[in-house]
Every structure is written in structure tokens, then in C-alpha cells.
Amino acid sequence: xxxxxxxxxxxxxxxxxxxxxxxxxxxxxxxxxxxxxxxxxxxxxxxxxxxxxxxxxxxxxxxxxxxxxxxxxxxxxxxxxxxxxxxxxxxxxxxxxxxxxxxxxxxxxxxxxxxxxxxxxxxxxxxxxxxxxxxxxxxxxxxxxxxxxxxxxxxxxxxxxxxxxxxxxxxxxxxxxxxxxxxxxxxxxxxxxxxxxxxxxxxxxxxxxxxxxxxxxxxxxxxxxxxxxxxxxxxxxxxxxxxxxxxxxxxxxxxxxxxxxxxxxxxxxxxxxxxxxxxxxxxxxxxxxxxxxxxxxxxxxxxxxxxxxxxxxxxxxxxxxxxxxxxxxxxxxxxxxxxxxxxxxxxxxxxxxxxxxxxxxxxxxxxxxxxxxxxxxxxxxxxxxxxxxxxxxxxxxxxxxxxxxxxxxxxxxxxxxxxxxxxxxxxxxxxxxxxxxxxxxxxxxxxxxxxxxxxxxxxxxxxxxxxxxxxxxxxxxxxxxxxxxxxxxxxxxxxxxxxxxxxxxx
Amino acid sequence: xxxxxxxxxxxxxxxxxxxxxxxxxxxxxxxxxxxxxxxxxxxxxxxxxxxxxxxxxxxxxxxxxxxxxxxxxxxxxxxxxxxxxxxxxxxxxxxxxxxxxxxxxxxxxxxxxxxxxxxxxxxxxxxxxxxxxxxxxxxxxxxxxxxxxxxxxxxxxxxxxxxxxxxxxxxxxxxxx
Numbered sequence: 001x002x003x004x005x006x007x008x009x010x011x012x013x014x015x016x017x018x019x020x021x022x023x024x025x026x027x028x029x030x031x032x033x034x035x036x037x038x039x040x041x042x043x044x045x046x047x048x049x050x051x052x053x054x055x056x057x058x059x060x061x062x063x064x065x066x067x068x069x070x071x072x073x074x075x076x077x078x079x080x081x082x083x084x085x086x087x088x089x090x091x092x093x094x095x096x097x098x099x100x101x102x103x104x105x106x107x108x109x110x111x112x113x114x115x116x117x118x119x120x121x122x123x124x125x126x127x128x129x130x131x132x133x134x135x136x137x138x139x140x141x142x143x144x145x146x147x148x149x150x151x152x153x154x155x156x157x158x159x160x161x162x163x164x165x166x167x168x169x170x171x172x173x174x175x176x177x178x179x180x181x182x183x184x185x186x187x188x189x190x191x192x193x194x195x196x197x198x199x200x201x202x203x204x205x206x207x208x209x210x211x212x213x214x215x216x217x218x219x220x221x222x223x224x225x226x227x228x229x230x231x232x233x234x235x236x237x238x239x240x241x242x243x244x245x246x247x248x249x250x251x252x253x254x255x256x257x258x259x260x261x262x263x264x265x266x267x268x269x270x271x272x273x274x275x276x277x278x279x280x281x282x283x284x285x286x287x288x289x290x291x292x293x294x295x296x297x298x299x300x301x302x303x304x305x306x307x308x309x310x311x312x313x314x315x316x317x318x319x320x321x322x323x324x325x326x327x328x329x330x331x332x333x334x335x336x337x338x339x340x341x342x343x344x345x346x347x348x349x350x351x352x353x354x355x356x357x358x359x360x361x362x363x364x365x366x367x368x369x370x371x372x373x374x375x376x377x378x379x380x381x382x383x384x385x386x387x388x389x390x391x392x393x394x395x396x397x398x399x400x401x402x403x404x405x406x407x408x409x410x411x412x413x414x415x416x417x418x419x420x421x422x423x424x425x426x427x428x429x430x431x432x433x434x435x436x437x438x439x440x441x442x443x444x445x446x447x448x449x450x451x452x453x454x455x456x457x458x459x460x461x462x463x464x465x466x467x468x469x470x471x472x473x474x475x476x477x478x479x480x481x482x483x484x485x486x487x488x489x490x491x492x493x494x495x496x497x498x499x500x501x502x503x504x505x506x
Numbered sequence: 507x508x509x510x511x512x513x514x515x516x517x518x519x520x521x522x523x524x525x526x527x528x529x530x531x532x533x534x535x536x537x538x539x540x541x542x543x544x545x546x547x548x549x550x551x552x553x554x555x556x557x558x559x560x561x562x563x564x565x566x567x568x569x570x571x572x573x574x575x576x577x578x579x580x581x582x583x584x585x586x587x588x589x590x591x592x593x594x595x596x597x598x599x600x601x602x603x604x605x606x607x608x609x610x611x612x613x614x615x616x617x618x619x620x621x622x623x624x625x626x627x628x629x630x631x632x633x634x635x636x637x638x639x640x641x642x643x644x645x646x647x648x649x650x651x652x653x654x655x656x657x658x659x660x661x662x663x664x665x666x667x668x669x670x671x672x673x674x675x676x677x678x679x680x681x682x683x
Binding site for chain 2: 105106107108109110111112115172173174175176177178180181182185186189190191192193194195196197198199200203204429430431432
């Protein structure tokens with residue numbers, strides 16, 4: 001794995017890219033890989049903390065995603081898609097490995113997948129025939145890249161498209177331990193700096209640099225990552241994406257993980273205040289395990305969140321237009337998704353919560369296949385762990401047996417069938433030990449069963465029919481005994497089979 | 507008078523450095539103990555040790571950086587004013603300076619918490635350091651107290667220096683190889 005600056009990377013990759021772009025453009029739209037020799041590209045764009053529930057693409061009240069809707073006209077659109085985890089580490093790890101959190105065990109904040117499973121990842125699966133590229137603004141995903149370093153050809157550092165940053169790990173080298181020591185500890189934002197001298201000095205310097213960089217374009221301040229010093233403008237980031245994609249050697253599998261629309265929600269001037277419409281979502285009762293944040297505060301944050309999503313949507317539209325204009329998406333599977341949702345109701349602000357309601361589990365998924373010109377809607381439940389086997393299958397790559405593959409309907413002739421989607425929250429457990437305290441949500445058809453285990457005073461369940469009750473307001477547990485018994489058995493069998501301890505490697 | 511004559515001897519530098527080590531390493535160790543339980547959940551023993559080596563290496567560089575200006579003051583100040591009472595005044599300067607930084611650091615939780623007026627804070631911290639340094643040399647009981655404290659702290663160097671050098675080598679290998 002090489003670590004290059006953005007400029008170095010573009011310079012090197014651009015030499016070879018021009019010729020391949022032209023050659024690929026001449027091919028135009030192509031059928032899926034199984035029937036042709038040219039390997040398709042795979043482009044995955046992940047928007048951090050983008051809840052499917054806040055996208056007008058899926059029927060949200062506010063018009064947050066007109067561009068996504070336009071892009072959907074040439075894509076397979078998944079309406080009941082779930083992340084397998086509710087924050088970056090488990091959500092991203094599941095997307096990149098095709099495994100559930102109770103298997104890969106990246107269950108903690110800044111967590112890692114089990115060391116013996118490190119070669120089970122998308123980059124390894126696509127193999128050396130592809131140029132394998134990874135970029136993330138979120139250090140949670142960067143930690144995973146470090147685990148996959150043997151299988152990735154190029155990793156751009158998290159600060160590649162930022163205006164101001166003080167990320168130390170990527171500059172120093174030293175792998176994931178350097179990120180852990182400096183960016184997650186010594187210089188970590190949100191706590192007093194653990195490094196008294198350098199940490200304090202870096203904060204003073206950062207404050208001055210940010211003050212100098214403030215711009216009228218962002219009334220709430222430059223967009224930034226929350227717990228580490230990375231400040232950026234959306235326009236810069238998407239411009240960087242365009243240039244990078246245009247320069248990638250082909251065929252490629254490229255993973256881009258953008259911080260937006262993760263908190264803090266900072267839309268640009270053009271979108272700030274766009275949804276100051278006085279609308280309030282339906283008020284839901286606080287959950288006893290929630291944080292009891294007042295409703296009015298959550299409603300205000302929701303407005304900011306929606307505006308930030310709209311801003312991201314507009315930038316994404318410009319990116320897609322530019323790529324299409326240069327025929328850079330020909331022969332490319334484009335996957336647009338998120339690592340987890342966002343929760344702004346029931347007294348909860350964010351996604352670090354034991355609650356697994358739809359706003360935090362339901363994420364967007366759009367997959368545009370090479371040459372696709374029609375929209376396909378898939379309503380059956382799907383999971384983020386289905387994405388990797390589906391892409392491998394569609395690109396005619398080997399699908400490893402350990403993946404226990406379940407292919408997404410709508411791609412390569414796969415039809416919708418009865419499938420179960422799990423979401424696992426277990427951040428308070430040691431990843432090497434049995435999962436004693438966790439929440440598991442299981443979606444099957446219209447039904448959703450949520451199992452809370454290890455929480456005081458006793459384990460308990462909630463059961464919802466999402467067709468009749470999409471807002472999850474009417475818990476019908478312990479009613480519907482037939483469906484409940486069947487789902488309980490499946491959930492507990494799966495949980496107990498996978499939640500045991502791992503051997504801790506040294 | 508040559509530079510070497512103006513500088514305090516190692517016997518005097520060591521106690522002052524020990525006070526610096528106590529504060530700089532102690533501060534990091536405090537936060538490390540706060541974070542350690544969460545790391546135990548997902549890092550292996552070797553990963554935790556490697557991370558700790560980066561922390562120790564950073565602390566070593568920080569502590570030397572703090573020591574350097576205190577030693578340098580000996581070159582600038584009259585010998586009887588600073589060199590002859592180096593342990594007391596050096597330790598006082600280190601405690602006051604690093605103490606001010608600790609107070610400031612506690613307010614710096616994130617970008618939005620930054621104190622608005624650093625230009626007020628900085629002169630105030632410098633003034634406190636000067637006063638403490640002057641008083642430390644003039645009041646016998648304070649001088650003796652500081653010297654006794656610093657002398658006893660030197661035992662820390664027996665642990666911190668070899669561990670930090672080892673950590674520095676480990677970190678360098680990790681970064682450069």
C-alpha cells in the first residue's frame with residue numbers, strides 16, 4: 001500500500017489514465033461482466049451518517065435529494081436497505097467485508113475487524129487484476145484500510161481534499177498505531193489534549209488556521225469532522241473526487257468515504273436556511289434508553305441535517321454530470337450508499353445509541369450498472385453485507401464460500417426473495433469476548449424484531465410491522481405469536497452461534 | 507566565562523528534568539488510564555504497546571523541549587541569580603509553566619471551546635511564572651522544599667529515560683521501516 005499526497009497521486013495516475021479513458025469511452029455501454037471480457041470498474045461512494053429516512057428519494061417530506069432522484073432514473077434503488085451496524089466501524093466493516101458485526105467484530109468505536117479475518121475484504125476479493133483504491137475522511141474507515149493494506153494499491157490520506165487539517169498519523173507513517181496514538185489520543189479533539197505541550201500548541205495553531213480559513217460560503221463555519229481536526233468545503237472534496245476518479249488506472253475498484261452529511265451539520269450559504277419552513281416531524285415518545293434530548297432541539301438539528309443533505313446532493317449531482325460528460329462512468333458499477341443512518345427523534349441525537357430504529361439503520365443504496373438507462377425499484381429488505389457478494393458476482397469474480405453470499409435483487413438477473421437482514425449494536429463489549437450487552441434488529445419481510453440483551457433490568461423485545469407502521473410507533477410484542485416465535489428462533493440461533501468469544505491474538 | 511561554566515551541572519539539571527517528567531508524563535498517563543479500558547476492548551496487547559511507545563516517545567521530546575529553555579535561561583541570567591539556585595527556580599518555572607498549560611488545556615476540549623483571548627492568558631501565565639521563580643529563590647523554606655521535592659523526583663528518571671529511549675527506537679522503526 002502506498003501513501004501518496006493527492007498531488008503526487010494525480011500526477012502519477014494521470015499519465016496512464018488518459019489513454020485508458022479514451023479506450024473505455026469508445027466501448028460505450030456494456031453488458032454485465034459475465035458476458036464480456038473487459039473488467040468493469042467498481043466505484044463506491046459512501047456518505048457518512050446519511051439516513052434513508054431523510055431522503056426525498058424515498059418519500060421524505062422535504063425535497064432533500066433531487067439529484068439522487070435523477071441518478072435513480074438509471075439505477076437500481078433499494079428502499080428497505082439496512083446497514084449492518086449503527087456507526088462507522090461496524091457499518092463500514094460490514095460493507096467492505098460482507099460479514100455481520102458479530103463475525104468481523106469491528107464493534108467498538110474506532111474498532112478493528114478480527115485480525116485473523118483481515119484478508120476477507122473487498123480489495124482482496126477483487127484481486128490484483130484491479131487497481132484497488134481507498135479514501136476516507138473518517139478515521140474509523142482509515143483504521144480498516146490499515147488492516148487491509150496488503151490488498152490496497154493506493155490509499156489517499158484523510159486530509160487529501162481538506163482546507164485545514166492536523167491529521168498526524170498519515171503524515172508520520174507508522175500505520176494504524178500512529179493514528180491511534182496521535183489522532184485518537186494525544187491530539188484527539190473533544191477532550192483536553194493528552195499531549196500537554198505538542199497537543200496544546202497544535203490546538204492553538206489549529207484555531208488560528210481555521211480562523212484564517214473561514215469563509216462566507218459557510219455561515220455555520222467550514223464543514224468539519226467531529227473528533228479530529230479536518231476542515232473542508234464540499235466543493236473541494238467533490239472536485240477532488242472527480243479528479244481522482246478521472247485519473248484512476250482501469251479497471252479499478254475504488255472506495256470513497258465522505259464525512260458529510262455527518263454532524264456537525266454545516267450546509268453552504270446556498271442551502272443554509274433552505275428548510276426553515278416551520279415543519280416538524282411527528283413527535284415520538286422518548287425511549288427509556290435514549291438521551292432525552294428535547295424535541296425542539298432535535299427538530300432544529302433535523303433542519304440543519306436536511307440542509308446539509310441537500311448540499312451534498314447538489315454536489316453529488318455536479319460530480320455525476322462531470323463524470324458522465326467525460327464518459328468516465330462507462331463500464332462502471334456505481335454504488336451510492338452510507339455506513340449508517342442518523343437518529344434525531346425519541347430523545348436521541350446522533351447514532352451512537354443502543355436503539356436500532358429505522359432512521360439509524362435504514363440507509364440509501366443505489367447501484368447503477370454499466371449502461372443502465374432504466375430505474376428499478378427493490379422493496380424487499382436488503383443488507384449492506386449483500387453489496388460485496390453482489391458486486392463480485394456481477395463482475396464475474398469468485399465469490400468466496402465464507403461470504404455466505406446473498407445477492408441483491410435487481411442486479412444481474414437476481415430476483416427478490418425472502419431474506420433476513422440483521423443490524424448489530426455491541427459497542428460496549430470487548431471485541432474478543434462474548435457479546436453480553438447488545439441490541440440486534442432483524443428485518444424479515446414487513447416485520448422487524450428488535451432484541452435488547454444485557455440491558456437492565458431484563459432482556460426485552462420490540463416487534464413492528466413496517467408496512468402498517470413505518471414510524472415504529474406501535475410495538476405489537478408479544479402479539480402475533482406465529483411470526484414472533486419464528487423470528488425469535490431465527491434471531492437467537494444466529495446470535496448465539498456468532499456471539500461467542502474469539503481467541504485474542506497477541 | 508565560558509558557556510559550559512554558565513550551564514548548571516547534570517546533578518542540578520536532573521532534578522529539574524525529573525519535575526518536568528513528572529508533570530508531562532503524568533498528564534499523558536492520566537488520560538491514558540482514562541482511555542486504556544476502551545482500547546482493551548479492541549486492540550491486541552502488541553498494538554497497545556506500540557501505541558504506548560508513540561506516547562512515551564512524544565513525552566520524551568516534550569519534556570526535553572520544556573527543559574531546554576529553562577537551561578538556556580542560565581546562559582542569559584546572572585550566575586548567582588539563576589545557576590546557583592537552578593534546582594529551585596527551574597523546578598518553580600516548570601511547575602508554574604506546565605501548570606498554566608494544564609489549566610489552559612482543560613479549557614481546550616474542542617475547537618469551539620478555545621478561550622477567546624489567548625493574548626491575555628499568555629502574559630498572565632508568564633507573569634505568574636516570573637513571580638514564582640523569583641519567590642522560589644528568595645524564600646528559604648520554599649527553596650528547600652522545591653529542592654527536596656525535585657531531588658526525590660529524580661528516581662522517576664531511572665524508569666522514564668530507558669523506557670522512553672526504547673519507545674523512541676520502536677517508534678522510529680515503525681515509522682521509517
